[in-house]
Amino acid sequence: MHVWNFAPVWANADLLALGLLNTLKVTGAALAFGVPLGLVLALMRLSPRRLLAWPAGAVIEVFRTTPPLVQLFWFFFALPILIHVEMTPYVAAVLTFSIQSAAFFAEVFRGGIVSVERGQWEAARALGMAPPQVMRRVVLPQAVKRMIPAFLERAIELMKTTTLVAIVSYADLLFQTNEVAQKTFRPLEVFTVTALIYFTVIFAASQLVHGLERRLAASGEGMTR
Amino acid sequence: MNSLYRWNFAPVLDNLDVLWVGAIGTLRLFVICLVLGFGFGLVVGLGRHAKASWIHLPATAFVEFFRNTPVLVQILWFYYALPILLPFQISPLVAAALGISLNSAAFSAEIYRGGIESIDRGQAEAARALGMTAAQAMRRIVLPQALRRMLPALTNRGIEIFKMTTLASAVAYVELLQQGKLLASLNFNPIETYTVIAVVFFLCLFPLVQATYALERRLGRADA
Numbered sequence A: 001m002h003v004w005n006f007a008p009v010w011a012n013a014d015l016l017a018l019g020l021l022n023t024l025k026v027t028g029a030a031l032a033f034g035v036p037l038g039l040v041l042a043l044m045r046l047s048p049r050r051l052l053a054w055p056a057g058a059v060i061e062v063f064r065t066t067p068p069l070v071q072l073f074w075f076f077f078a079l080p081i082l083i084h085v086e087m088t089p090y091v092a093a094v095l096t097f098s099i100q101s102a103a104f105f106a107e108v109f110r111g112g113i114v115s116v117e118r119g120q121w122e123a124a125r126a127l128g129m130a131p132p133q134v135m136r137r138v139v140l141p142q143a144v145k146r147m148i149p150a151f152l153e154r155a156i157e158l159m160k161t162t163t164l165v166a167i168v169s170y171a172d173l174l175f176q177t178n179e180v181a182q183k184t185f186r187p188l189e190v191f192t193v194t195a196l197i198y199f200t201v202i203f204a205a206s207q208l209v210h211g212l213e214r215r216l217a218a219s220g221e222g223m224t225r
Numbered sequence B: 001m002n003s004l005y006r007w008n009f010a011p012v013l014d015n016l017d018v019l020w021v022g023a024i025g026t027l028r029l030f031v032i033c034l035v036l037g038f039g040f041g042l043v044v045g046l047g048r049h050a051k052a053s054w055i056h057l058p059a060t061a062f063v064e065f066f067r068n069t070p071v072l073v074q075i076l077w078f079y080y081a082l083p084i085l086l087p088f089q090i091s092p093l094v095a096a097a098l099g100i101s102l103n104s105a106a107f108s109a110e111i112y113r114g115g116i117e118s119i120d121r122g123q124a125e126a127a128r129a130l131g132m133t134a135a136q137a138m139r140r141i142v143l144p145q146a147l148r149r150m151l152p153a154l155t156n157r158g159i160e161i162f163k164m165t166t167l168a169s170a171v172a173y174v175e176l177l178q179q180g181k182l183l184a185s186l187n188f189n190p191i192e193t194y195t196v197i198a199v200v201f202f203l204c205l206f207p208l209v210q211a212t213y214a215l216e217r218r219l220g221r222a223d224a
Helices: A007-011 A013-046 A050-065 A068-083 A089-115 A118-126 A131-168 A173-184 A187-218 B010-014 B016-049 B053-067 B071-085 B092-118 B121-129 B134-171 B176-187 B190-223
Strands: none
Touching: A007 A013, A007 A173, A007 A187, A013 A050, A013 A089, A013 A131, A013 A173, A013 A187, A050 A089, A050 B190, A068 A089, A068 A131, A068 B134, A068 B176, A068 B190, A089 A131, A118 A131, A131 A173, A131 A187, A131 B071, A131 B134, A173 A187, A173 B071, A187 B053, A187 B071, B010 B016, B010 B176, B010 B190, B016 B053, B016 B092, B016 B134, B016 B176, B016 B190, B053 B092, B071 B092, B071 B134, B092 B134, B121 B134, B134 B176, B134 B190, B176 B190
C-alpha cells in the first residue's frame, strides 16, 4: 500500500506557485494578442473583398484544424531556422497560442457579428454612417455582449492548452510539477496536487462564466457559439 | 539575414515508412479513444440525466473534474502517478488512452445530456403512456431523435480527439508527431518534417471539418 505524503509537495510550493504564475502569464499574453488578432481575422473574413477574406479564412482553417502541439513544435523548432531568430519557449508559446486562439476567437466574433440582424446594419447605413462606423457604433457593441460567454469559454480552453508549453520546457505549472516530482520522487502527490490546482482555477472560472451566461440570458441577450 | 532557406523535402519523403508507423499509432489511439470516450460518455450522460442522486452526483463530479483539468495533466497523471498505486506499470498507450478517453467522455456526456434534454418531454411521456418502460422510451424514442441533433457536436468532438492524440508524444507513445520528432532530430530538418506533419493532420481533418459545417447547415434547415 502506498503511504501518501504531501510534505515534499508543500516544501516545494514556491516552485509550483512560480509555475502557476507563468501559466497565467502565457495565458494572459496569448489573450492580449489573440483577441485583437481574432477581431481582425473575423472582419477580414467577412469582407466582400476576396483578397482579404481568403487569407483570413486560410489562417483560421489551418489553425483550427491542426493540433496545437504540432503548431507549437513548428514555431519552436522550425520557424527560428527559417527566419534566423533566437526562439525562446515563452515567445514560441505566446506566438502559437495567440494565433491559434485568434483563429477560434475569430469564429466567435464572426458568429456574433452575423447574429446582429441585417436590418440594423441597413438602418445605420440609411442614417448616413459609413460601413466602419456601422460596425463600430451599431453592430459590434451588440455583438460583443452576445459573445461574452463563448469568449470566456474559449479563454478557459486557452488556459488548458497552455500546458503544452511544458513539452518545450517553459516553466509553467505542469513543467514545474514534473521537476518537483523528479526531485522528490513523489509523482503521485505532486501530480495530484497540480491536477487539483488546475481544477480549482478552471472550475472557478467556468462557474463565473456560467453565472454570467445566466444573467445575460435573463437580460434577454442570447448567446452565440 | 543569411541567404533564403532552401527547402528540401527529400529526407522526409525518404522516411515515409517511419511516418507511416506513426500514422498507424495515431489511428489506433484515435479509434480507441473515440469508442471508449463516446461509449463511456453516453453512460455518464445518461447518469447525469438520472433522478437518483447517487447516480447523478458522481456523474456530475466526473464531468466537472475532467472538463476542468487539462488533458495533458490527466495523461501525465495516469503515466507517472497512477502506477504508484498499482502493482503494475502503465504503458504510454494505456496512459494516453485513459487520459484522452475520460476527457472526451466528460465532454461528450454533456453533448448527450444536451441532446436528450432538447427532445420535448411530451415524447417520453407519450412513449410511457403507450406502455414502454423508461429505458425503452429512451432507447426507441428519445435517443434516435437526440442523436441526429447531436451529430455536429459529436463530429466536432471527434476532430478534437484526433488533435489530442498528438499529446501522447509527451509520454513517448509512437504516433505521428513522435515519429516526426525522431526524424527531425535524425535529419536536422525540423522545418520540412513538422511542415509535413502539419499538412498530414490538415488533410485528414479538413474534410471532416467541412462535413461538420455541411451537417450543421442541413440540420439547421431541417429544424427551422
